[in-house]
Amino acid sequence: MFTIIKNRVIQLVVVLFILSLFTFTLMKMAPGDPVLTILNADEMVVTEEDQAELRSKLGFDQPLYVQYGKWMFNLMQFDLGKSYMSGKPVIEELLTRIPITAELTFFAMTIMLCITVPLGVWSAKYVNKWPDQFSRILALVGASIPNFWLGLILIYLFAFKLSILPSSGIGSYSQIILPAFTLGFTFAVVYARLLRAGLLQSLSEDYIYAARARGVKEWRILWLHAFRAAVLPVLTIFGLSLGSFLGGAVVVEILFSWPGLGSLAVDAIFNRDYPVIQGYVLLTGIFVVITNLVVDLSYYVIDPRMKRKEEALGR
Amino acid sequence: MNVQVPRINRIPFFFKNQNLMTSCGLLFFIIITFITIIGPFIIPNEPFTANMAERLAPPSSAYPLGTDHMGRCIFSRLIVGAQSTLGITALVVVTVALIGIPIGLVIGYIGGRMDTLFMRIADGILALPEFILAIAIAGFLGPSLTNLMISIVFVKWIAYTRVVRSIVITERNKDYVLAAKVGGSSNWKIIRRHMFPQIVSPVLVLATLDIGKVILTISSLSYLGLGAQPPAPEWGAMLNDGRPYFQSAPELMIYPGLAIFFVVLAFNLMGEGLRDKWDVKSR
Secondary structure, eight states, X not given: OHHHHXXXXXXXXXXXXXXXXXXXXXXXXXXXXXXXXXXXXXXXXXXXXXXXXXXXXXXXXXXXXXXXXXXXXXXXXXXXXXXXXXXXXXXXXXXXXXXXXXXXXXXXXXXXXXXXXXXXXXXXXXXXSHHHHHHHHHHHHHHHSOHHHHHHHHIIIXXXXXXXXXXXXXXXXXXXXXXXXXXXXXXXXXXXXXXHHHHHHHXXXXXXXXXXXXXXXXXXXXXXXXXXXXXXXXXXXXXXXXXXXXXXXXXXXXXXXXXXXXXXXXXXXHHTOHHHHHHHHHHHHHHHHHHHHHHHHHHHHHOHHHHHHHHHHTO | OOOOXXXXXXXXXXXXXXXXXXXXXXXXHHHHHHHHHHHHHHOSSXXXXXXXXXXXXXXXXXXXXXXXXXXXXXXXXXHHHHHHHHHHHHHHHHHHHHHHHHHHHHHXXXXXXXXXXXXXXXHHHHTSOHHHHHHHHHHXXXXXXXXXXXXXXXXXXXXXXXXXXXXXXXHTTSHHHHHHHHTTOOHHHHIIIIIHHHHHHHHHHHHHHHHHHHHHHHHHHHHHXXXXXXXXOOHHHHXXXXXXXXXXXXXXXXXXXXXXXXXXXXXXXXXXXXXXXXXXXXX
């Protein structure tokens, strides 16, 4: 087990290194001169000396590998530089936005589970009957509908036509329903199909027949015996797709004027506020890499057979 | 994997055989392609000229779906938009395949160090979710359609390389390849004659399903303003354009959204049908 963790952590470091290199390169490839951007933000006359001074102050006159080294060194101390626009440290900006996005994601996941579990179990119970077909159609729709369009339709229906839910802003629970549903729905219907597939497979295992033969009640078989085995692969895929969840959150945040990480990133893009974009990309990247690692390792905890297989391969 | 499906009775007509769904997708696809190609010749109005006297007009014989906030014919813009959305998507998917397939064939066949190196790079790139990577590239290089396309290509090719690589790795040690080698075939010939045909159907399935995803990504990012820029009749950009008016004129957002939905649905139906037909394992 220890070797596996060690190898995975080494892999993690390599991946993070590539990620940092990638972000740094992109930042350097970005068009436009950040020095001019900063100076022009004050709307004052820019002289050559001002430019040269700021350039050396920011260290832009040194060779690239020195810049990368310094950048990396600062990164290790959680120093991502300062935002060109607000002048505040990027890490501070990110930290204030994280809880807001986390709240949205949490509620979206709750709604997702409330749809996925009943829908998945229902369609597994009535395979190829109408509940199953219904969930199949929902999954097709969920995979084909643009997220932001679903959100727009929901805003139109619930905020404008029926005026029962607010269309934007944060603070109250009624404001969270629409964005969380928009974000959760498309994932929920697809996961419901995965759960159904998992349930069907575990329902055909011998221990289910054994349980039936013992006279265990049908709902107990479905919810306890089969569900436990079926939920593991779904949880894995769920963990692995946290990244796409964050991606979807960007669109939803813009749509519902939700001042989270995604809004921060999109604003930064339009303002060419590169340190903030970079901070956002690094943060999400690190988050996703670590989640993947945790999911990978949880495999071995949940299913010891994996561990033996891996060790036999000598990895 | 031996999945035993419990009693099947009375499957509704639509799902009776997967071929029917595929045919629906295919029919959609043919109609869409047809409209896309002949579209510019049949549109009733000029899609770019603003006509403020006719702004937000209701559907009429002159404007089948009414006009938008600048008095432009929505119907004409949708049809011209099909050309840009589908054209961009086709270009992206073809480029991705042209980059991903050869790399997958070669590194799968050679293996060893090259293969390990590639897998590490791929892990690094894939650590970022597709959408966020697209945002990163659009963010650093500036929001434009070209940059959006570059960013999608940058992320997508890896999936093709991975699929091709894994097939080549399982095939390259089989006896018939050995026989071909003994028979004096060059490596190039083995790749071309024996490896390539194996990858055609999985790659086609992957590409068909990807088209839907690419359309969704392009339109989402265009909606955020990071892709096609406003005067262009790209569907996502049209939605973004009509957003301020959508309380008074919801049709500005309903039609482009429906267009995106149906096109993506068509490709998803087709992709899933092909997957079942060729029995390609989903990843």
